[in-house]
Amino acid sequence: MSEYKGAIVTGSSRGIGSVTAQLLAEQGIGVVVNYRAKAPRANKVVAGIEEKGGKAVPVGADLTTAEGPQALVDAAVEHFGSLDVLVLNASGGMETSMGEDYALRLNRDAQVAMLTAALPKMSEGGRVVFVTSHQAHFINQVETMDAYDAVARSKRAGEDALRAMIPQLSEKNIDFVVVSGDMIEGTITATLLNRVEPGAIEARREAAGKLYTVEEFGAEVAKMVFADVPTGHTELVGGAGDFLEQSEQ
Numbered sequence: 396m397s398e399y400k401g402a403i404v405t406g407s408s409r410g411i412g413s414v415t416a417q418l419l420a421e422q423g424i425g426v427v428v429n430y431r432a433k434a435p436r437a438n439k440v441v442a443g444i445e446e447k448g449g450k451a452v453p454v455g456a457d458l459t460t461a462e463g464p465q466a467l468v469d470a471a472v473e474h475f476g477s478l479d480v481l482v483l484n485a486s487g488g489m490e491t492s493m494g495e496d497y498a499l500r501l502n503r504d505a506q507v508a509m510l511t512a513a514l515p516k517m518s519e520g521g522r523v524v525f526v527t528s529h530q531a532h533f534i535n536q537v538e539t540m541d542a543y544d545a546v547a548r549s550k551r552a553g554e555d556a557l558r559a560m561i562p563q564l565s566e567k568n569i570d571f572v573v574v575s576g577d578m579i580e581g582t583i584t585a586t587l588l589n590r591v592e593p594g595a596i597e598a599r600r601e602a603a604g605k606l607y608t609v610e611e612f613g614a615e616v617a618k619m620v621f622a623d624v625p626t627g628h629t630e631l632v633g634g635a636g637d638f639l640e641q642s643e644q
Contacts, residue, residue, distance in 0.1 A: 397422040397621065399521070401475030403467045405429045405458060405509060406485025408437035410582055411526065414613025415482055416440060419620060420449030425475030427467050428453045429485065450475065458485055458505035459497075464512035472516055479521040480620055481513050483557070486526070488546035489587045502549035507556050514563065521569045524619055525557055528584075529635045532575040536642035542591040546584075561627055570626040574619050576612050577603045577633050602637050 401424065407416040408430035416426045417440065426444065428451050430437035437453035444451040454470045456463035471478040483506050488498025510523060517523075530539040531550035539547045554573060561571050578585045578599040589596045600606045607615070615632045624630070631639075 397424050399424050399479035399620075400477045400518075401425045401427075401471040402480035402482065402620075403427040403429065403471050403478065403509075403513065404482040404484055405467070406431075407482075408433055408440055408453075410609050411579065411613045411616060412482070412484040413440050414610055415484060415616045416451065417444055417449075418614060418617035419480065419482075420444040420451055421447065422617075422621075423449075424480065425450035425452075425471070427451070427470045427474070429458075429467055430455055431457050431485075458509055459500045464505070464509040467509070468512050468516050477518050478513060478516045479518045481510065481517065481521070481523045482526065482616065482620065483509060483524065484526045484616070486546075486550060486553075487584075488549055489543075489584055498546045498549040499552065502546065503553040503556055506553040507560070510557060510560060514560075514567070514569075517567065517569055519568050521567070522620055523557075523564065523569060523571045524616060525554060525571070525573050526616055527551075527554055527573060527575045529575050529577050529631070529633075529638045532573070532629065532631075533635070533638045533642055537638050540588060540592050540595060543584075543588055558627065565626060570624075572619050572622070572624060572626070573629040574616050575629060575631050575635065576615070577606055577635070579609055579612050580606050581609050603633060604636075605633065607633060 404416040406412040441451040531547040534547040
């Protein structure tokens with residue numbers, strides 16, 4: 396079992412975040428299951444964790460608001476006694492109803508706000524994991540689909556802003572790790588992209604050789620919470636071969 400006691404997984408009422416939260420709970424970690432609007436989904440994830448003997452609490456919080464990040468931090472400390480792990484999984488920007496600058500507000504500003512709120516309460520020796528995509532991680536070297544370009548750039552801006560906080564994290568011996576994956580089968584982003592650019596998923600599957608499912612990628616994210624890697628490490632899930640080739644040209 397893990398020495399970590401409490402974790403926050405942002406955007407964990409479904410998808411990759413939900414899988415990650417469940418796997419961390421299986422390691423004996425209490426998990427704050429975060430949702431923005433869909434409480435029943437989060438409650439279902441928590442119930443599933445508790446049925447297996449794990450500990451979890453659902454917390455509704457919009458990370459783009461001033462009070463959202465602090466609500467998650469307070470819940471972790473109150474329910475589990477400490478905050479040791481922060482998984483920054485929540486992201487988006489493909490939605491057209493949230494305003495023009497939503498991608499940047501969510502993928503950069505809210506990520507920094509979440510870590511800034513968490514840092515004073517995080518335990519020495521804790522870990523922060525930022526979840527991203529190869530399309531975003533390599534956006535400065537490799538072009539992506541037009542429909543995803545703004546989101547990819549906002550996620551890379553978020554990664555850069557978080558990396559700039561590594562010196563602050565190191566003062567408390569907290570590691571920062573990036574987990575980057577290809578397009579994930581079954582995620583909202585992949586579905587939306589395929590709608591905008593039919594054949595997008597098939598093209599990525601062909602280029603990558605294999606696309607991970609939500610369950611497979613969530614397992615990789617959870618694994619990196621415990622992996623023996625240096626701070627600042629980027630885990631390229633699936634290898635990212637064609638991205639690396641293109642970025643070297």
